[in-house]
Amino acid sequence: MSTTAFGDFLRFYRSRVPLTQEELADRTGLSTRAISDMERGRTLSPQYRTVQLLIGGLGLRDEEAAEFTALARASRVVAAEERPEVPLATSSSLPPVLIELTGRDTEKELLDGFAADASSSSRLQIAVVHGAPGSGKTALAVDAGHRLGAGFTDGCVFLDLCGTDPEPLTPGQAAHRLLRSFGVDERQIPADPDDKLSLHRSQLRDRTVLLVLDNAANEAQVRPLLASSPGTLILLTSRRTLTGLDARHRLPLELLPPHRSVELLRAVTGPERLDAEPEAAERVAELCGGMPLALLIAGNRLTSRPQWTIRHLADQLEDEERRLSVLRAGDLQVRAAFEISYHQLSPNAATLFRRLALVPSPEAGAALAAALTCDAEEALEELADVSLLGISETPGRYTRHDLLHVFAAERLELDDTPAAVDQARTRLRHWLLDTATRAARFFDHDVPAARTGPVHDKDSAARWLELELENWRSATKEALAADEHDRVLALAQAMHWYSDMHGVGELWREVFQAGADAARHLGNARAAAEQLNYLSWSLYALSGRPHEALAVHEQAAAIPTGTITEAWTCYYGSAIRRRIGEPxxxxxxxxxxxALFEQAGYRIGENLALSLLGLMLHTTGALAEAAEVQQRSVDQHRKADGDDELLSMMLIRLATTLAAAGQVIAALDLFDEAESLFRRHSNTAGTARVQHQRGLVLVDAGRFGEAREQLLAALSEVRLSDQRVEVLDRLAALADAAGDAAEAREFRVRALAECDRYDTPAVRVTAARLVAALS
Structure with missing residues (x-):
C-alpha cells in the first residue's frame, strides 16, 4: 500500500464534510500544519490519539472509522519498512548519571506529570526548567532522560546548547547535531541553516520523542528548534527564565532545604563519615546554602581528603572571604559558575548585582534598589531573568542566595573603587533611615507623616518597616558608628509610638539606646531623657529586666526636662515600680x-496615664477607684476621637478591672470591642493581648474550654515579657483540670524555660511553683 493512502482518504473525508484544514484543526485541536503534512504524506505514521481526534472531527462512524484506523495502522507499518533504521542513540546521547539525583522527588514527580501530559495531548508540549547557576538543572534533565526516555516511542535525544559558553550553538548548528541524532545521513543534511531547521522540524514531527535541550542561551536560540508532534515533550533547561516562550510547563528549580542538602552530601561522601559528625555535616550543608553544585564540591573535597574532619571543612567555609575559593574541586568551581552569568549582564544590572552586597537582608525591592542604581526595576528583572536573583513570595521583592551574596561582595571589591562603594553605602544608609523615620511617623500621634516614597499610609508604612527591618536596623548601627547622630535620634524619636505594638525587646533596646547615645552626643538633654524613658520601657515591658529598667529610669529622672518629658518619666517609673513589687x-x-500631663494640656498622655494609674490601683486592690479612673480615660479618649489602638489598650485595662470586680459580662463586651478595633488595623500583637486577658477572665469564670481556646490563640503572638509565662502556666492548669497530665507537663516545661528569660518577683514565684509541680 502506498504511504499516501491515509493522506488521500483524510483529504477525501475532509472535502466531503466539507471542512478547510483550518476548520478541521479547530475541531480536533490539531495544528493546521500537522493536518497538511498528513494529507501530503509528509507525516507517515500518525499516532493513535491523532487518528481518533480526526475520526471525531470528520464525523466518521462504524465501517468508515474502522477503515480509517486500519489505513493509519497500515501507513505506520509501510513507513517503518520504507524508512531506514534510525539509531536515536538514547543511551549515548545522554550523559551518564554519575551520582543519584538526591532531594528532587517533588521535581521528578512534576516531570513525570509533564511526560504524561505530552502522551495525551495534541499540542506542542514544552517544559522549561530554570534556576540559579549550580542549582542542578542539567542533573535533573539527565535523570529525566534516563527515567522517562523509554516511555517515548522514539526514545530520548539530549543536546547541550552551550548557552553559557562565549559562543553558544546557533540554531543551525543545533539543528545539524539533532539531525545526526535522528539518524539523518550527513550527506543529506542541507548546508543552508534555514533548510537544516526545516528538515529538523519535519523529522521531529514524524517522531514521538523526549527532546532534552540543555543549557539554552535564550529564546531566540531555541525557538527555531521547536516543532509540534503529538506525544513529544521538549524539555528545556536554562539559567534564564525564557519567559518569551509559550511553554506549557515551567519548573523553577529552587535550592535544597537543609535536610535534603545533608542527604546530597551523604550521597557524595558516604553515610559513615557523615554519621560520625552530624552537626558538622549540617553546618557544611548550611554554608553551601542548599546549592547542589556547592554540596557536590564539598563532598568531593571530603572524599579526596580522607584525613580531614568535616569540622575542618566547615571551619574553612565559615570564612566568607575564602568560601568560594574553598568550594572548588578540579574543574568544578562555584565562583566560575557565577562568573559566567555575571559577565553576561548589562553594565547597569552588573552594578546593581554588586551593590546589593551592601544590603544585609537577603530580600530587596525596587525602591531600595533605586537607592543603589538608576533604572532599578529593569536591572532587577534582568537579574531575575538570569537567575542571579530569585522571586520572593512577597510581590515586588527579589531574593538573593547566600553564596551569590558572597560572590557579589567579591565583585564589588574588584570592580568598584573604594570611593564609589562608600558613596553607595552612604546613599543606601540615608535612604533606609529617612524612609524608616517617615514610615514610623504614620504611627505618631503628635507629628504628621510625609506621604512620599514607598510609604504613603499606615498600612504601607507597617509593611515597609517589617519587610525592611533587618536593613534599617543595620543602617541605624552604621549611622551611629559614622557619627550621624541627627539621623539616629530622628529615627529613634519617630519609633516611639510604633514600638508600642510592633517589634521585640532586643530591637527596641538597641534603637532607644542608640537614640539616647545620639542625644547625648548632640547635647540634647530633653531628648536624652525621652530616649532613656523608652529604653526603660523596652527593658521592663518587653525584656523582663525591671531592675535594669529602674537604673535607666533613674538616669532619666536625674535630667532636668520640661513638664511633658517629666510626666513620661513618672509614667514609666510607675510601671517599673509595680514590676519590682512596690505598688x-x-x-x-x-x-x-x-497631674503633669494635665498641667501641660497633653490629653493623649493624660488619658494613658489615667489608664495606667488604674492598673496600679488594681494591683493594690482598690478596684472601685481603679475602674473609675480607667473609665475616665476611656470617656475622655472617645470624646476626643482618639486613636483606635490606644483606645483598645485602655479598654483592656478597664475590662480586666471590671472582671476582677465581678462584672464579667461587661468586661467581655469591652474585650470584644478592643479586639475588633485591633483587627481593623491588622494589629496581631494587640489582638493577642486581648485574647490573653480574655482567657484569664474566662478561666476565673469557669469557662475552661473557651479559656483554653483564647490562651492558645494568644500564645504565638503574646509580646509583653512575662505574659508568655502566665499564658503557659494557665494552659498547664487547664490541662490538669481536663485530666491531660502529659499536656500539663509539656506546658509547664515550656513555661519554666521562659522563666529563665525574665527577672521579676512574680516570675520567680511562678518558676518555683513550676519546679515543684514538675518534681
Whole structure:
C-alpha cells in the first residue's frame, strides 16, 4: 500500500464534510500544519490519539472509522519498512548519571506529570526548567532522560546548547547535531541553516520523542528548534527564565532545604563519615546554602581528603572571604559558575548585582534598589531573568542566595573603587533611615507623616518597616558608628509610638539606646531623657529586666526636662515600680504623671496615664477607684476621637478591672470591642493581648474550654515579657483540670524555660511553683 493512502482518504473525508484544514484543526485541536503534512504524506505514521481526534472531527462512524484506523495502522507499518533504521542513540546521547539525583522527588514527580501530559495531548508540549547557576538543572534533565526516555516511542535525544559558553550553538548548528541524532545521513543534511531547521522540524514531527535541550542561551536560540508532534515533550533547561516562550510547563528549580542538602552530601561522601559528625555535616550543608553544585564540591573535597574532619571543612567555609575559593574541586568551581552569568549582564544590572552586597537582608525591592542604581526595576528583572536573583513570595521583592551574596561582595571589591562603594553605602544608609523615620511617623500621634516614597499610609508604612527591618536596623548601627547622630535620634524619636505594638525587646533596646547615645552626643538633654524613658520601657515591658529598667529610669529622672518629658518619666517609673513589687510607689508616681500631663494640656498622655494609674490601683486592690479612673480615660479618649489602638489598650485595662470586680459580662463586651478595633488595623500583637486577658477572665469564670481556646490563640503572638509565662502556666492548669497530665507537663516545661528569660518577683514565684509541680 502506498504511504499516501491515509493522506488521500483524510483529504477525501475532509472535502466531503466539507471542512478547510483550518476548520478541521479547530475541531480536533490539531495544528493546521500537522493536518497538511498528513494529507501530503509528509507525516507517515500518525499516532493513535491523532487518528481518533480526526475520526471525531470528520464525523466518521462504524465501517468508515474502522477503515480509517486500519489505513493509519497500515501507513505506520509501510513507513517503518520504507524508512531506514534510525539509531536515536538514547543511551549515548545522554550523559551518564554519575551520582543519584538526591532531594528532587517533588521535581521528578512534576516531570513525570509533564511526560504524561505530552502522551495525551495534541499540542506542542514544552517544559522549561530554570534556576540559579549550580542549582542542578542539567542533573535533573539527565535523570529525566534516563527515567522517562523509554516511555517515548522514539526514545530520548539530549543536546547541550552551550548557552553559557562565549559562543553558544546557533540554531543551525543545533539543528545539524539533532539531525545526526535522528539518524539523518550527513550527506543529506542541507548546508543552508534555514533548510537544516526545516528538515529538523519535519523529522521531529514524524517522531514521538523526549527532546532534552540543555543549557539554552535564550529564546531566540531555541525557538527555531521547536516543532509540534503529538506525544513529544521538549524539555528545556536554562539559567534564564525564557519567559518569551509559550511553554506549557515551567519548573523553577529552587535550592535544597537543609535536610535534603545533608542527604546530597551523604550521597557524595558516604553515610559513615557523615554519621560520625552530624552537626558538622549540617553546618557544611548550611554554608553551601542548599546549592547542589556547592554540596557536590564539598563532598568531593571530603572524599579526596580522607584525613580531614568535616569540622575542618566547615571551619574553612565559615570564612566568607575564602568560601568560594574553598568550594572548588578540579574543574568544578562555584565562583566560575557565577562568573559566567555575571559577565553576561548589562553594565547597569552588573552594578546593581554588586551593590546589593551592601544590603544585609537577603530580600530587596525596587525602591531600595533605586537607592543603589538608576533604572532599578529593569536591572532587577534582568537579574531575575538570569537567575542571579530569585522571586520572593512577597510581590515586588527579589531574593538573593547566600553564596551569590558572597560572590557579589567579591565583585564589588574588584570592580568598584573604594570611593564609589562608600558613596553607595552612604546613599543606601540615608535612604533606609529617612524612609524608616517617615514610615514610623504614620504611627505618631503628635507629628504628621510625609506621604512620599514607598510609604504613603499606615498600612504601607507597617509593611515597609517589617519587610525592611533587618536593613534599617543595620543602617541605624552604621549611622551611629559614622557619627550621624541627627539621623539616629530622628529615627529613634519617630519609633516611639510604633514600638508600642510592633517589634521585640532586643530591637527596641538597641534603637532607644542608640537614640539616647545620639542625644547625648548632640547635647540634647530633653531628648536624652525621652530616649532613656523608652529604653526603660523596652527593658521592663518587653525584656523582663525591671531592675535594669529602674537604673535607666533613674538616669532619666536625674535630667532636668520640661513638664511633658517629666510626666513620661513618672509614667514609666510607675510601671517599673509595680514590676519590682512596690505598688504604693507605683500609685504615687501614677498620680504625679496624670497631674503633669494635665498641667501641660497633653490629653493623649493624660488619658494613658489615667489608664495606667488604674492598673496600679488594681494591683493594690482598690478596684472601685481603679475602674473609675480607667473609665475616665476611656470617656475622655472617645470624646476626643482618639486613636483606635490606644483606645483598645485602655479598654483592656478597664475590662480586666471590671472582671476582677465581678462584672464579667461587661468586661467581655469591652474585650470584644478592643479586639475588633485591633483587627481593623491588622494589629496581631494587640489582638493577642486581648485574647490573653480574655482567657484569664474566662478561666476565673469557669469557662475552661473557651479559656483554653483564647490562651492558645494568644500564645504565638503574646509580646509583653512575662505574659508568655502566665499564658503557659494557665494552659498547664487547664490541662490538669481536663485530666491531660502529659499536656500539663509539656506546658509547664515550656513555661519554666521562659522563666529563665525574665527577672521579676512574680516570675520567680511562678518558676518555683513550676519546679515543684514538675518534681
Amino acid at each position: 504604693q510607689t507605683a500609685v504615687s508616681l501614677g498620680h504625679r504623671s496624670v
